[in-house]
Amino acid sequence: AAGVAGAAALGRPAAAAEGDDAILKPQPWATSLGQPVAANPYGVPSKYERALARRQSPGLTQVAAASVSFAPLQGMFGIITPSGLHFERHHQGWYDIDPAKHRFMVNGARPEFVKTPKVYTLDDIMRLPPVSRMHFIECGANTGMEWGNVAVPTVQYSHGMLSCSEFTGVPLRTLLEDCGADLKAAKYVLAEGGDGSAMTRTIPIELVLSGEVMVAYGQNGEMLRPENGYPLRLVVPGVQGVSWVKWLRRVEVGDKPYATKDEAVHYIDLMPDGQHRQYTSIQECKSVITSPSGGQMLLDKGYFNVSGLAWSGRGKISRVDVSFDGGVNWVEATLQTPILSKCLTRFNVPWNWDGRPAVLQSRAMDETGFVQPSYGQLRAVRGTRSIYHNNAIQSWKVADSGEISNVQIL
Amino acid sequence: AAGVAGAAALGRPAAAAEGDDAILKPQPWATSLGQPVAANPYGVPSKYERALARRQSPGLTQVAAASVSFAPLQGMFGIITPSGLHFERHHQGWYDIDPAKHRFMVNGARPEFVKTPKVYTLDDIMRLPPVSRMHFIECGANTGMEWGNVAVPTVQYSHGMLSCSEFTGVPLRTLLEDCGADLKAAKYVLAEGGDGSAMTRTIPIELVLSGEVMVAYGQNGEMLRPENGYPLRLVVPGVQGVSWVKWLRRVEVGDKPYATKDEAVHYIDLMPDGQHRQYTSIQECKSVITSPSGGQMLLDKGYFNVSGLAWSGRGKISRVDVSFDGGVNWVEATLQTPILSKCLTRFNVPWNWDGRPAVLQSRAMDETGFVQPSYGQLRAVRGTRSIYHNNAIQSWKVADSGEISNVQIL
Amino acid sequence: AESFPGVGRPATPAEVKAWDIDVGPDFAGLPKGSGSVDRGQTVWESKCESCHGTFAESNSVFTPLVGGTTAEDMKTGHTANLRRTDFPQRTTFMKVATVSTLYDYIRRAMPWNAPKTLSDDDVYAVLAYLLNLAEIVPSDFTLSDANIAEVQAMMPNRNGMTTAHALWPGPGFGTEANKPDTGNTPCMSNCKPKAEQVSILPDYAWNAHGNLAGQNRAVGPVRGMKTGPDEAEA
Amino acid sequence: AESFPGVGRPATPAEVKAWDIDVGPDFAGLPKGSGSVDRGQTVWESKCESCHGTFAESNSVFTPLVGGTTAEDMKTGHTANLRRTDFPQRTTFMKVATVSTLYDYIRRAMPWNAPKTLSDDDVYAVLAYLLNLAEIVPSDFTLSDANIAEVQAMMPNRNGMTTAHALWPGPGFGTEANKPDTGNTPCMSNCKPKAEQVSILPDYAWNAHGNLAGQNRAVGPVRGMKTGPDEAEA
Ligand code: HEC
Ligand code: HEC
Ligand SMILES: [Ca+2]
Ligand SMILES: [Ca+2]
Ligand SMILES: [Ca+2]
Ligand SMILES: [Ca+2]
Ligand SMILES: [Ca+2]
Ligand SMILES: [Ca+2]
Ligand SMILES: [Co+2]
Ligand SMILES: [Co+2]
Incomplete structure (x- = not known):
């Protein structure tokens, strides 16, 4: 790894006695005319922000159209993920579907399950009573590379299959009722995508009946991005991303689970006894410190804010604790508001770095009382080959050089 | 104006007896391989969404670098404004400032007001304890063209100087305390921009002391956009946008208001008696229906969702009522959660359009009990030449053709 | 107040002079x-x-x-x-x-x-x-x-300003009023005899903002009306 | 259930057949x-x-x-x-x-x-x-x-699946468990004798993800470490 940069890297040039040229000398932005409004009818980030981009993890997959790009959590703030940085997971590539040609169908696995199978256009869906809610989406395989040992250097790669948006759409329940679905007989529904993979997943009827599952078209105030399922995707709060079927074209009401490829060959969790857990869906309570984090370096001793994200597929975050000594002692972090169900919660905690080695951890608790497990606790039950649903406490080791690396602590 | 389009425009081609070709024929997105992940390391909207863009109102200003671009509220969802569609207001153009060269200074109008005037780099500011909060920002001149009469066709131009983001930054109070500011002697602070206009505004000390005013660098999870003040802007919740000084370079602690150009020549409200109200800052409770709205047309009778936004510079929205007959009778709308202080609140209400003329209005109430006034009530006190702070009830007239136009009702 | 070792530094007099204008x-x-x-x-x-x-x-x-x-x-x-x-x-x-x-x-x-x-x-x-x-x-x-x-002392409108309004938070100005000067009542039915329409969009203004059809999504509950000229293609 | 006149239409049998695969x-x-x-x-x-x-x-x-x-x-x-x-x-x-x-x-x-x-x-x-x-x-x-x-009946792993876990919401499967199988206690001090480090990032992995300096902002509380090769310029 690298050595710590000198004082120059502080962004604080040793000011001459007089002062800092950035203040004493006229800067172009203060002494000239800037660019007009609507120079960008649709705006983009500063050119100085290009480091914050979605990236693949080299070697994770062989083909980029059945792969993942990770969100750069190491440089993000608050809870909203800008849609341009939303993580991607495609199985057969992404499409920019013409919304005028997109259709959504509801049918029954057996005729008696749905009185009138129906077809909806976007015109139809967008006329129905909508809801807007903020939710996290996490891939079931997030942190999957780290089940057995440390594998990746930064939080982008260890936890970056995680995003959070305000979604707008129609409760799936409303649509099923509109078709006369038999919601007593229904035990599961199948959601199917309009993409090449025609991605299919069995969806818990409990979440449909609760009104939480939505057929969404809106994401952070605008339409879904093509990479995220434009023009329609399923939103299944608290459940792993693969169930949030993108480019959604059909929902079928049934009474048996479907054992589709991505719930019979992948997104199944291998236990130490050789059995696979099937239909594992809920993303249990988890958290991670995003700043400072792996691959970063502290340039100075002194005051720092330690910031991170916590979330639970079972409801609201109730508390987050942070340790600076690898989990021996803990302090309670401040939670940012709003604290919403099945949504990211941002936490912050102050830290005075004295220049000595430290190990930073965060441990989240949700409203059910569940406390995020350590690697020791998780592996004791589930071993190391589960791939999915790794919600262990993450550790970042701060060296005396200020360099931060990914380590695992039991 | 235009005639109503025929059935073809419904996006529902008269299906052949067999069914719709969009379903019966294979579509390219279902039968081919899509694009890889990270094709766009920073993603952009679908090409089918180009209609939703920031736009100037022709004739409003003569020079585009001292002008406004309006957010396309007519096609937006929920409460979060995607940063690419955030409205713009610049006085001397916008800049993409190199954050490594940006400085933030705190000083006192008199030496005794600030013990140690200080300079902060971005490195410094971003180490301090941050807060993330969602707030609306509305230009004081929003709806200003409509004080006297109807002037513009759509909600983009009538109300589009309005946006809402999750901001992250450091409470200004924290920074003032860090410099040893005398917060008892302080009565006002001056905020100053680093742009050509070096925009300056007097900021209420009450909001600074409350912790609400923040020196922000984050907007919706990433850094501020250049058009919105990258790398630092002031966030002054509840207060008109001009006070949210962009490209913020300095805050001065003082005990007198500063009567800067944009609080002595503009952003002053002309009353019928020829006096101007100065230092008008709070954006009072207001709402508007965004869909359906002016310049749109309903293609069909039947069920519609009426959706809009409500906000108040004095706190939370407590209720929104909607009228379909120009304010004679009202029904209560459903408020989306979360309902946050000094933040947009989305409301929805169902409507069965019977094909007859209607006038749609929304009327918001905030937690102080203030109810949004009608044009009659507003003009009775403030006349028609105020330019700023027009929070009257907006009316959209639906003709029997389905076409919707902007009208004013007393 | 909390202290933040290592964060920020004192401004030099020359720096304050340069920016305090x-x-x-x-x-x-x-x-x-x-x-x-x-x-x-x-x-x-x-x-x-x-x-x-x-x-x-x-x-x-x-x-x-x-x-x-x-x-x-x-x-x-x-x-x-x-x-x-x-x-x-x-x-x-x-x-x-x-x-x-x-x-x-x-x-x-x-x-x-x-x-x-x-x-x-x-x-x-x-x-x-x-x-x-x-x-x-x-x-x-x-x-x-x-x-x-x-x-x-000679400025023509030197007495033309008032801070007697409720749009400044708190008691910042001595002379101000703190009660909103406008408002409404949340009446729900038969609130007035009729809806009195006092202004409509003038005909020329319909087309002054380009083709509204191109400023609305091509799918959804509504369409934009066909009005003025199309925007230049991007 | 509410009714939504004018919204949606019945699917034809051919349509259901085309998509219900x-x-x-x-x-x-x-x-x-x-x-x-x-x-x-x-x-x-x-x-x-x-x-x-x-x-x-x-x-x-x-x-x-x-x-x-x-x-x-x-x-x-x-x-x-x-x-x-x-x-x-x-x-x-x-x-x-x-x-x-x-x-x-x-x-x-x-x-x-x-x-x-x-x-x-x-x-x-x-x-x-x-x-x-x-x-x-x-x-x-x-x-x-x-x-x-x-x-x-001959599939080699036909008995290899279990739904006995708490990661499905509600009682969807007959055999399932509904209690989380892992967890922790919110201990605050002296929670264990020492922090036992069991894995660190292997040396080769430091450079396998490009130059981390270029994956972090050039301002802020931290910098990215200089590691592997820079990304190609955009
Ligand atoms: C152009 C490359 C390509 C061709 C040709 C191809 N496949 Fe595949 N196949 C893939 C990829 C990539 C995946 C993984 C897709 C994913 O991630 O969901 C896959 C997955 C599969 C799987 C599921 C494997 C698993 O464990 O998930 C099966 C079964 C399969 N293919 C069979 C076939 C058959 C049969 C054909 C020919 C009729 C075929 N493939 C042609 C690339 C291909
Ligand atoms: C290149 C064009 C240009 C030049 C040259 C120019 N101005 Fe201006 N001036 C403007 C514009 C545009 C504004 C409005 C800026 C804004 O919107 O904040 C303005 C605003 C002003 C105002 C404030 C007016 C008001 O009511 O807000 C004054 C005073 C002024 N200029 C004086 C000057 C003086 C003195 C000079 C020369 C030393 C000068 N201007 C040179 C374009 C110019
Ligand atoms: Ca079927
Ligand atoms: Ca001064
Ligand atoms: Ca220092
Ligand atoms: Ca007042
Ligand atoms: Ca119809
Ligand atoms: Ca269960
Ligand atoms: Co996944
Ligand atoms: Co303004």
């Missing part, structure tokens, strides 16, 4: 110096008139700076034309109550395309020239830090 | 038809082997489809190698419990670059070929809707 209504911050109307005319003609017009009368980039005030206004401190609803425009001098505002603003922001390039004396001079155009000072006047308070 | 573990939705291993080999060689390899053994785009199962597994319905921690990979046939899954998936999604282009009989055929490669059916086998249930 504000000038308040009490002339706090006003630099020493002076400038004559004559010298101001030279500055104006080389650096200002291209945008604002020879007599600051131009409407092409902005409302005119001068005009609309009278000798009588200079006595009362109220621009009488602000009471007229038929007066065509509100110039800068009709509105501005504080001469400090102009000194401060010209120094920080003008010329628009080269802000902060005038010397302090040039700011005095060009402001003297504007005050002369506005018929507040004679053509042989020299404005300076010593006599600017006397000019303030 | 799912095949469940109980073979609901399975089309009539058949295909031999021989015919499957033809389909495989022309449409599949370029990606998956002649014997579905290729690692180049994906984990191999076949391998790792035994005749013994076909008796127990448990892939024994899944219990070994030293077994190098988990092929599709080692994991999949339900043969319906393969029929359904190949029909909807393969070939990867031309999904939904196989006839139902071709799907039977190519699946028969894969079952033969996996040594589940003989080389003269013809798979059909009539005998697919018999194949199901």
